[in-house]
Amino acid sequence: MTLAWLTLLPVLLLTAHTAVNALLLRRPDRDATVDERVAVLLPLRNEAERVTPCLRSLLDQRGVPGLTVHVLDDGSTDGTAEVVRAVAGDRVRLHAGVAPPAGWLGKPHACHQLAGWAGDADVLVFVDADVVLEPDAVAGAVRLLRRGGVVLLSPYPKIVGAGRLVQPLLQWSWLTFLPLRGMERSARPSLAAAGGQWLVLDRAGYRKAGGHAAVRDEILEDIALARAVKRSGGRIALADGSRLATCRMYDSWAELADGYAKSMWASFGSAPGAAAVVVLLLLLYVVPLLTAAAVPAFAPIAVAAYLLGVTGRAISARATGGRVLPDALAHPVSVVLFGHLIARSFRMRRLRRLTWRGRALP
Structure with missing residues (x-):
């Protein structure tokens, strides 16, 4: 029973941390107005079928x-x-x-070119083609950037489309494991997170950090750029942008699996590091429920651990515009699928089969 309680305690603490982060989460204002020069930068490669809603939303900004x-x-x-x-x-x-020339990946090079064309803009807003912004999204995000005194702001959009069991784990993971205010105050580059679907940057701070040239060969150029900003002395912040933006990243499980394969291996630094993370998640959120039937004495604590995990997932969904039920109830299934996608990413990298948008990845 001592071991059982040791399993329950971390889940309790992590769920409490999720709740605290949800309360502290920054959110852009609605109906904001800013008088700065802002350049919205949209890189496109073979996006004819999905770019129209994004473009129309950019043209409607106020x-x-x-x-x-x-x-x-x-x-x-x-x-x-x-x-x-x-x-x-x-x-x-x-x-x-x-x-892209030798040593550059496609997206960092595209963003680098766009930043060079931004003229005399004070603020750079990078947006992906699968993002649709509300009319006051850019103004609200720029105001929050200035109010927070940060160089890089990452307002995470509401994720829609395929992958309802897996995609919400992105928001859940940083709400659960990342101390948001500590990340903002800390100068440690390793303590950084960002989502490249929608990034807002002070241009002077972007240049000081080296811009996308500093992350030219990075698969996860968004997180690498956040770290470069920290190394240059700037601050970063995450925000809930779900009221002002939606992102339809994938339309099918096959697209999602390929997208995760492209970048998931780069999220953990090494295969042993990834394996350690997956094992920890399985121990905390999957194993207790599986062992409840086999060990009746463990069942009450196992059910409590499961319900705490569900609660954390529900808090995350509520805070970031996601669907609470029934998705949160399937949290153990989400963790198992997440582990599978991580293993597949490392396997495809080992086999040199990683591609994206028709380009082979190193």
């Missing part, structure tokens, strides 16, 4: 009189540039990107 939108067509072969012209006309500045 509260930022000094707003310009720059779009980069990164060698698309599906007519992406034609879609941009048809939807936006001359209301955006469409640029033709060049292929």
Whole structure:
């Protein structure tokens, strides 16, 4: 029974930490107005089928009189540039990107080019093609950037589409394991998190950190950029952007699995580190429920551990615009699927089968 209680205590503490972080989570204001020059930067590669809602949402932005939108067509072969012209006309500045040189990955190079075209903007807002912003999203995020006194703000959008069991683990993981205010105050680059779907940066701080040139070969360029900002003396912050943005990352399980395979291996530093994380998650959130039937004396504590895990997942969903029920009840299943995706990512990397948007990844 002592071992059983030792299993329950960490889950209790982690769930309490999730609740505290949810209360402290920053959120952009609605109906904000800012008078700074803001450049919205949209990198595109073969996004003809999904870019239209994103473009229309960018054209509908309000509260930022000094707003310009720059779009980069990164060698698309599906007519992406034609879609941009048809939807936006001359209301955006469409640029033709060049292929990444040796040592660069595609997205960092695309973002690097866009930042160079941002003119005299004070703030850079990077947005992915699968993000749709509310009309006051950019103004609210820029105001929060300034109010927080940070160089990089990552307002995490509401995730929709395929992967309801797995995708919410992204928000749950940093709400559960990352001390948000400690991360903001700490100068340690290792204590950093960010989501590249929507990033807001002070341009001067971005340049001081080296911009995307400093993360040119990084699969997870968003987290690497946050670390570069910290190394340069800047501060970063996460925020709940679910009221102001949605992101449809994947439309099928196959797309999700390929997307996770591309980058999941880079999240842990090494295979042993990834294995340690997966084993810990299984011990905390899966094993107790599995052993409840086999060891009747353990059942009450096992059920309590399961319910605490469900509670933490529900708190995370409520705080970030996710679906609470029945998804939270399947939290152990989510953890198992997450472990499978991590193992698949390392296996595909070992076999040199990682690709993204038609480009092979090193």
